[in-house]
Amino acid sequence: MFTNRNRPVVASSGTSGAPWAIVRFLQFASAVLVMSLIAYALHNYNYFGSKKANFGLAVGVIGTFYILCVILFVAVLPQLVLVGPYLIAEGIMCLLWLCGFIVTAKVFGQHSCGSTRNINNYNPNYGSMNAFQNSQGQVNPFTNRYTSSSHKTACRSAKTSIAFSGLSFVLFVLSCVVLGLNVVKPIIAAHGGAGIWKTGGYLGTRLHRWSGLGLTQSVGGVQQQQTYGPTDLEQQEAAAGTTTTATGGGIHEQRTMSSGESAKSESPVVGEPKYTQADGAAGMT
Numbered sequence: 455m456f457t458n459r460n461r462p463v464v465a466s467s468g469t470s471g472a473p474w475a476i477v478r479f480l481q482f483a484s485a486v487l488v489m490s491l492i493a494y495a496l497h498n499y500n501y502f503g504s505k506k507a508n509f510g511l512a513v514g515v516i517g518t519f520y521i522l523c524v525i526l527f528v529a530v531l532p533q534l535v536l537v538g539p540y541l542i543a544e545g546i547m548c549l550l551w552l553c554g555f556i557v558t559a560k561v562f563g564q565h566s567c568g569s570t571r572n573i574n575n576y577n578p579n580y581g582s583m584n585a586f587q588n589s590q591g592q593v594n595p596f597t598n599r600y601t602s603s604s605h606k607t608a609c610r611s612a613k614t615s616i617a618f619s620g621l622s623f624v625l626f627v628l629s630c631v632v633l634g635l636n637v638v639k640p641i642i643a644a645h646g647g648a649g650i651w652k653t654g655g656y657l658g659t660r661l662h663r664w665s666g667l668g669l670t671q672s673v674g675g676v677q678q679q680q681t682y683g684p685t686d687l688e689q690q691e692a693a694a695g696t697t698t699t700a701t702g703g704g705i706h707e708q709r710t711m712s713s714g715e716s717a718k719s720e721s722p723v724v725g726e727p728k729y730t731q732a733d734g735a736a737g738m739t
Contacts, residue, residue: 471662471663471664471665471667471668471670474629474632474636474662474665474666474667474668475662475664475665477625477628477629477632477665477667478521478524478525478629478664478665478666478667480621480625481517481521481622481625481626481629482518482521482522482525484517484618484621484622484625485514485517485518485520485521485622486514486518487614487615487618488510488513488514488517488554488558488615488618488619488622489511489514489515489517489518490514491611491612491614491615491618492507492510492511492514492558492611492612492615493511494608494611495507495562495608495609495611495612495615496508496511496608498605498607498608498611499594499596499597499605499608501596501597501599503597504561504596506557506558506560506561507558507561507562507612509553509554509557510554510557510558510561510562510615510619513550513551513553513554513619514554514615514619516547516550517547517550517551517622520543520547524666525664525666527666528661528662528663528664528665528666529663529664532654532660532661532662532663532666532670533653533654533655533660533661534653534654534661535637535641535652535653535654535657535659535660535661536650536651536652536653537633537637537638537641537649537650538650538651540633540637540666541630541633541634541638541650544626544629544630544633545630547626548623548626548627548630551619551622551623551626552623554619554622554623555616555619555620555622555623558612558615558616558619559616559619559620561596562596562609562612562613562615562616563613563616565595565596565609567604567605567606567609567610567613568604568606568609570592570593570594570595570601570604571592571593571595572590572591572592572593573586573591573592573593573600574591576591579598580593580598580599580600581599581600582600585599585600585601586600588600588602589601589602590602596609596612629667632667632668633666633667636667636668636669637661637667637668637669638650640669640672640673641657641673643673644657644673645657645673649673657673658671658673659671659672659673
């Protein structure tokens with residue numbers, strides 16, 4: 455016999471939200487530092503023509519905005535969940551920080567702070583003749599302009615942004631892994647792949663406030679199981695037995711079921727003559 459059964463499946467993230475709130479705070483602080491350090495360096499250099507430096511600044515701005523959105527959304531709408539788009543966004547930010555780290559390391563890390571190049575002959579690509587004379591032919595290696603200042607403070611700020619870009623990348627790798635283990639894995643275990651596109655109202659859970667890197671309670675789901683053979687009710691009836699008694703007109707019927715087989719026994723009707731072997735022998739004589 456072919457039957458369908460509903461079996462509840464329960465999965466839990468098993469984590470506290472406090473450690474992951476600290477991770478989110480570190481991500482926010484690191485992104486703000488990258489944005490601020492690069493912006494200060496470019497302002498001090500008075501040079502905004504480097505596309506690579508501007509890309510590093512843009513990654514810092516995007517990272518800051520993203521963390522603010524995550525913190526606000528999980529604080530106001532923790533039941534939204536939708537872990538599929540959430541995981542995609544985390545992966546995109548992880549890749550952005552990797553690219554930002556590589557780019558900032560290339561553009562700010564290839565020159566030492568305080569180093570300048572001396573140009574004996576005037577080159578209009580580096581600035582005006584007046585700037586050439588005032589700088590005595592010194593060219594900043596980052597801006598490629600005549601300058602009389604070493605811009606050590608700006609250079610150190612830019613180099614510090616490299617470290618925090620790398621830290622942001624590591625923190626987002628950590629958040630992606632934690633999101634996969636604490637949120638995605640329990641939801642898929644309980645509801646399958648379709649569960650990552652469902653809201654918390656359907657899943658019966660919520661995201662941790664201020665971090666969004668865990669679930670506040672276990673995920674409950676229903677899993678279809680196909681079985682062959684008697685149902686649980688039939689097995690219980692077969693084991694315990696069912697007795698049906700009907701009385702009326704002096705008739706008594708008892709039915710006993712055991713292991714799927716039934717045996718019927720009927721008692722003789724009241725008033726019906728009984729014949730024994732002795733009676734039969736007497737009748738023959």
